[in-house]
Amino acid sequence: MLHGHGDDGYKYKQAIVANFSTNVWYGGQSEDLKNHLISNWDIIDSYPEASAESLIDLIAKDLKVDQEMLIATNGATEAFYLIAQCFKNQSSTIVIPTFSEYEDACRVNNHELFFTNWSDLTATTKFHTRLVWICNPNNPTGSILDPISLESLLDLNQNSTFIVDEAYIDFTDQITSSIDLIKKHKNLIIVKSLTKNFAIPGLRLGYLVSNKEMVQDIEFYKPPWTVNSLAIEAGKYLIEHKSKILPPVNYYKSASKKLQENLNKITGLKIHASKTSYFLIELEEISSFELKNYLISEFGILVRDASNFRGLNSSYIRIATLNEEKNQLLIDALKTWSNLNS
Structure with a gap:
């Protein structure tokens, strides 16, 4: 693995309250699947x-x-x-x-x-x-x-x-x-x-x-x-x-659109249009590394530093839409950051 990936919450000592860095479907954890695998546990004997x-x-x-x-x-x-x-x-x-x-x-x-x-x-x-x-x-x-x-x-x-x-x-x-x-x-x-x-x-x-x-x-x-x-x-x-179990696409995209609209109102952020539930944010005055560390240390929020994608640079982070409560945590945290730096 030459370039690495974004979900690196294991590196941080504090608890991750909201993980926006991974674009795995946040609502996909299936209790029924868990029970099914437990009931078939003996298959690992062979x-x-x-x-x-x-x-x-x-x-x-x-x-x-x-x-x-x-x-x-x-x-x-x-x-x-x-x-x-x-x-x-x-x-x-x-x-x-x-x-x-x-x-x-x-x-x-x-x-x-x-x-x-x-x-x-x-x-x-x-x-x-x-x-x-x-x-x-x-x-x-x-x-x-x-x-x-x-x-x-x-x-x-x-x-x-x-x-x-x-x-x-x-x-x-x-x-x-x-x-x-x-x-x-x-x-x-x-x-x-x-x-x-x-x-x-x-x-x-x-x-x-x-x-x-x-x-x-x-x-x-x-x-x-x-x-x-x-x-x-x-x-x-x-x-x-x-x-x-598959993501409810209409709901997921609607939630993403709402999140993007709210983030677009925050000074210092440029939201890039996306056909999916995850999207890029271009930062005007701070590096992705600095903002990522700020959100982790102050709010326990993890975002994807997108600077290691070939073709991007340290002006980009990637966000994957979560539920409404966690999305609001991100909006409030970025508003706080913006107000401190305006």
Whole structure:
């Protein structure tokens, strides 16, 4: 992990009252899932399925694709490293600012790296690298690439394979998954995470979807048993009960819009528009490091210092919307900061 991540509350001695730094769905903790895993605790006495076969079977039925088009992974991050390893010593373009693990996985596997900004990405962009990495919706900006534009890119760049990370697809109502495009385009790999939308980042669970030939090539590099027994059991439960556990997008986005409107009234902050429940704030006179430490020390509030996203700098923090009570804590804290510095 070369660049690191944002949820670093473990570094601080004081209690975290409100954690805005992680864009995991704050309401996704399922007591029913907890009880289900406890009732299946004895499965850890044996090795897990080598390739999470029972989970793959359930996902395939849910997505209406063949099992041979899927690989279950230890979180989406394992998928990124497997893909980069499969294409070792080749070239990659990463659309930035975005999740750091694409770059980390590529560097470990000796890719020649190129970067292009989200603001420059259009339906007619031409790429000249073997791989193109796109987070859709994007982290940390909340930007989206619509399926029509993605299909145009796939058609225009048939010598490039596109890795589309849909970890946050359930955090927007502006687009839906592009999995159906896989049936028409051999140069598309979609990576899905079950950790953000179902709030189980500690269990590490995800999967990738592509054509059978691509999946076979990538699977060659995958060790057995990387998805543990409890994660497999959790995945099956979540797929079967997803309608009860997935984020209520309309409510979540409404709460985010209200939060953004309130923050936009505070002097010294510039709110960047987002299609998701998380968004960037640009700071006019203070660094992200300074503001983050102030909010922690004075209020026990943790925000995401976004300065370590390639393409951003120390003027940016990222906020993930929480419930109304905690959102108000952040608004009040930032008002206090603004008044002290105005």
